[in-house]
Amino acid sequence: MKRIITLTVNNRPGVLNRITNLFSKRNYNIESITVGHSEIEDVSRITCVVNVENDQVIEQITKQLNKQIDVLKVTDISEQSIVARELALIKVLSTPNNRSEMNALIEPFRASIVDVGKDTLVIQITGESDKIEAFIELMKPYGIKELARTGATAFLRGTQRSSNQVKNISIV
Amino acid sequence: MLQETALTNTKAENKSLSGSELLLQALEKEKVEVIFGYPGGAVLPIYDKIYDSKILHVLPRHEQGGIHAAEGYARITGKPGVVIVTSGPGATNIVTGLTDAMIDSLPLVVFTGQVATGVIGTDAFQEADILGITTPITKYNYQVRNIEDIPHIIKEAFYIATSGRPGPVLIDIPKDIATAVTEVPEEKEIYLPGYQPTLKPNYLQIRKLTEAVSRAKKPVILAGAGVLHSKASCQLKEYAEQQNIPVVHTLLGLGGFPAEHELSLGMAGMHGCYTANMALYESDLIINIGARFDDRLTGNLKHFAPNATVAHIDIDPAEIGKNVPTEIPVVADAKEALIELIAQEGKPPSHHEWLKILAGWKIEYPYVYENNANTLKPQKVLEMLYQKTNGDAIVVTDVGQHQMWAAQYYRFGKANRWVTSGGLGTMGFGLPASIGAALADKDATVLAVLGDGGFQMCTQELAVIRELNLPIKIVILNNVALGMVRQWQELFYEERYSHSKNPVQPSFVKLAEAYNIKGYVIESEAKAEEVLAEVLQNREPVLLDFRIDANENVYPMIAPGKGINEMVGVKQK
Numbered sequence: 001m002k003r004i005i006t007l008t009v010n011n012r013p014g015v016l017n018r019i020t021n022l023f024s025k026r027n028y029n030i031e032s033i034t035v036g037h038s039e040i041e042d043v044s045r046i047t048c049v050v051n052v053e054n055d056q057v058i059e060q061i062t063k064q065l066n067k068q069i070d071v072l073k074v075t076d077i078s079e080q081s082i083v084a085r086e087l088a089l090i091k092v093l094s095t096p097n098n099r100s101e102m103n104a105l106i107e108p109f110r111a112s113i114v115d116v117g118k119d120t121l122v123i124q125i126t127g128e129s130d131k132i133e134a135f136i137e138l139m140k141p142y143g144i145k146e147l148a149r150t151g152a153t154a155f156l157r158g159t160q161r162s163s164n165q166v167k168n169i170s171i172v
Numbered sequence: 173m174l175q176e177t178a179l180t181n182t183k184a185e186n187k188s189l190s191g192s193e194l195l196l197q198a199l200e201k202e203k204v205e206v207i208f209g210y211p212g213g214a215v216l217p218i219y220d221k222i223y224d225s226k227i228l229h230v231l232p233r234h235e236q237g238g239i240h241a242a243e244g245y246a247r248i249t250g251k252p253g254v255v256i257v258t259s260g261p262g263a264t265n266i267v268t269g270l271t272d273a274m275i276d277s278l279p280l281v282v283f284t285g286q287v288a289t290g291v292i293g294t295d296a297f298q299e300a301d302i303l304g305i306t307t308p309i310t311k312y313n314y315q316v317r318n319i320e321d322i323p324h325i326i327k328e329a330f331y332i333a334t335s336g337r338p339g340p341v342l343i344d345i346p347k348d349i350a351t352a353v354t355e356v357p358e359e360k361e362i363y364l365p366g367y368q369p370t371l372k373p374n375y376l377q378i379r380k381l382t383e384a385v386s387r388a389k390k391p392v393i394l395a396g397a398g399v400l401h402s403k404a405s406c407q408l409k410e411y412a413e414q415q416n417i418p419v420v421h422t423l424l425g426l427g428g429f430p431a432e433h434e435l436s437l438g439m440a441g442m443h444g445c446y447t448a449n450m451a452l453y454e455s456d457l458i459i460n461i462g463a464r465f466d467d468r469l470t471g472n473l474k475h476f477a478p479n480a481t482v483a484h485i486d487i488d489p490a491e492i493g494k495n496v497p498t499e500i501p502v503v504a505d506a507k508e509a510l511i512e513l514i515a516q517e518g519k520p521p522s523h524h525e526w527l528k529i530l531a532g533w534k535i536e537y538p539y540v541y542e543n544n545a546n547t548l549k550p551q552k553v554l555e556m557l558y559q560k561t562n563g564d565a566i567v568v569t570d571v572g573q574h575q576m577w578a579a580q581y582y583r584f585g586k587a588n589r590w591v592t593s594g595g596l597g598t599m600g601f602g603l604p605a606s607i608g609a610a611l612a613d614k615d616a617t618v619l620a621v622l623g624d625g626g627f628q629m630c631t632q633e634l635a636v637i638r639e640l641n642l643p644i645k646i647v648i649l650n651n652v653a654l655g656m657v658r659q660w661q662e663l664f665y666e667e668r669y670s671h672s673k674n675p676v677q678p679s680f681v682k683l684a685e686a687y688n689i690k691g692y693v694i695e696s697e698a699k700a701e702e703v704l705a706e707v708l709q710n711r712e713p714v715l716l717d718f719r720i721d722a723n724e725n726v727y728p729m730i731a732p733g734k735g736i737n738e739m740v741g742v743k744q745k
Contacts, residue, residue: 069364
């Protein structure tokens with residue numbers, strides 16, 4: 001099952017190395033990982049999407065991450081009300097003949113064309129991973145030349161459905 | 173007195189110090205007694221200052237020996253072992269020791285030299301990416317980028333190494349940082365918001381545990397090295413006696429509870445005793461204090477303690493529930509948790525039947541071996557050592573059969589008398605670790621119990637033993653083989669002894685003599701009596717080459733993949 005974990009970490013050299021190292025050392029499978037600055041200076045936010053077999057594994061992952069000295073907070077937000085977004089750039093073959101046909105697909109997905117070449121288009125799409133998957137499937141018949149995905153970044157919505165749904169990971 | 177004041181005044185006025193001076197000043201502030209170090213290009217500026225320092229510096233003959241010695245020192249004192257090595261090969265030579273310290277939770281502060289900041293990343297001479305290499309095998313690591321950070325980083329490193337679950341911390345110091353000069357920076361408080369070890373137990377969990385104890389019919393305490401790290405052996409004894417709960421040890425936890433105590437069941441695990449393993453198997457409540465349910469302890473998890481409620485006290489929350497599902501988790505320092513548990517009021521325990529069964533097993537199924545007049549049995553050697561040192565020596569071992577025999581037959585009465593490489597199982601550990609142990613407790617007699625294989629992995633450290641005149645009695649249980657490998661090949665590989673028998677072996681006595689250490693070959697019990705009576709009287713180092721029965725195996729044994737109740741080699745007395 002897919003789980004989304006967000007971490008806040010000290011922005012120090014070697015931190016990302018420590019975290020990715022931990023995943024490989026403990027044989028956990030990362031699907032995607034995104035890193036960037038947070039609202040606090042010298043604190044970065046990391047969003048990891050991991051594929052795990054059961055709850056016990058996710059509990060171990062969060063505990064091991066929490067143990068890292070530079071990790072300030074770890075939250076498994078998979079079961080909460082969240083905003084999760086991913087960006088993809090897709091370079092797809094396109095001729096003047098089929099451009100309007102493609103436009104009809106791009107619009108409902110709220111994707112946009114960011115570059116037009118002689119026989120290619122670069123399309124940018126943002127959204128949840130499922131939406132991006134669906135759009136990529138639609139583009140495949142035209143011939144995808146290049147594809148770049150950022151992986152999901154996410155955090156909690158301002159209002160949660162109910163506080164007792166917040167899953168407590170720490171047993172402290 | 174006047175002179176002293178004058179000196180401090182001049183110091184205060186002249187506040188500019190080099191990186192190396194800041195480093196040594198910080199070490200003095202941490203009250204470091206001994207540095208295990210090996211000089212080289214990148215640490216020359218640091219060594220220039222060590223030349224004037226009052227701190228004892230021990231020069232191992234290989235960096236690996238240095239870090240193992242520091243581990244031995246840390247195990248006995250609980251204080252961090254300090255290591256300084258140069259960049260590149262110096263740094264990579266300590267990788268085994270770091271891993272060993274990480275898995276056995278030993279506090280170390282390790283300094284590695286590094287090439288100058290300007291050439292980092294250019295594959296310069298003796299450059300190694302030691303931060304990258306050691307990330308998974310250190311509790312934390314630093315590279316000093318600004319000279320002003322040196323005092324604070326060192327202060328933080330000592331704090332991290334010794335607090336919470338102890339572990340090794342590495343500080344990488346580029347050569348130009350060691351030579352640069354700066355004004356002494358102001359002292360800063362340690363602020364680590366992401367690192368707040370939980371020491372006090374949660375009250376509700378303590379209540380839950382107390383209630384579980386009063387209900388339990390077959391409770392057992394599993395005492396790990398966490399008891400030793402938190403110096404909680406007195407509290408463990410008090411609690412066990414108060415509740416009348418028997419105590420089982422892990423390999424690394426030996427000494428946390430007196431072996432001769434009525435409630436002590438001995439060591440559990442792959443080569444643990446029948447009573448301890450069966451107590452875990454039959455138990456309905458296991459109280460794990462500072463052990464990590466290692467696979468060598470539990471055997472096949474499917475068969476581990478099928479009927480037990482598991483309570484686990486550990487300072488590291490990640491250890492709780494990692495291998496064994498745990499109903500009562502207590503994140504806390506072992507000592508704090510035990511103090512709370514002792515203070516609880518609960519119903520008096522009602523498990524007399526259980527204690528009776530266990531007492532019966534203890535008499536019926538002790539460790540047994542067949543003594544034989546024609547050969548010298550390793551078990552006999554350890555029994556003799558135990559008797560002749562009154563169970564009071566520090567015992568340091570290497571890894572293999574001799575390690576298990578030492579754990580089985582040397583009955584520890586006190587904490588911090590046992591130094592062994594548990595989690596990593598590092599051959600070559602024993603001899604250098606005994607040096608650190610001897611320096612940690614200068615009054616103790618140190619028995620370095622080694623196999624002939626492991627001894628040959630770090631023999632060069634004999635030079636240090638001679639140089640410092642340490643009272644280390646090197647006990648080689650020589651079976652002219654890599655005994656544990658040979659045992660597994662005998663049992664699981666149809667006696668195909670692939671590279672486990674050492675056809676060529678030097679004379680260990682002559683080797684010791686080359687280092688000006690006296691040596692004896694001992695082939696019989698009578699000779700052993702005679703030599704031990706002599707050498708245990710003095711404080712001289714000595715090498716004892718015991719020619720033991722080469723076919724002796726370690727029993728009982730839980731074969732790999734088998735359950736804790738499926739021991740082989742159990743014999744009734």
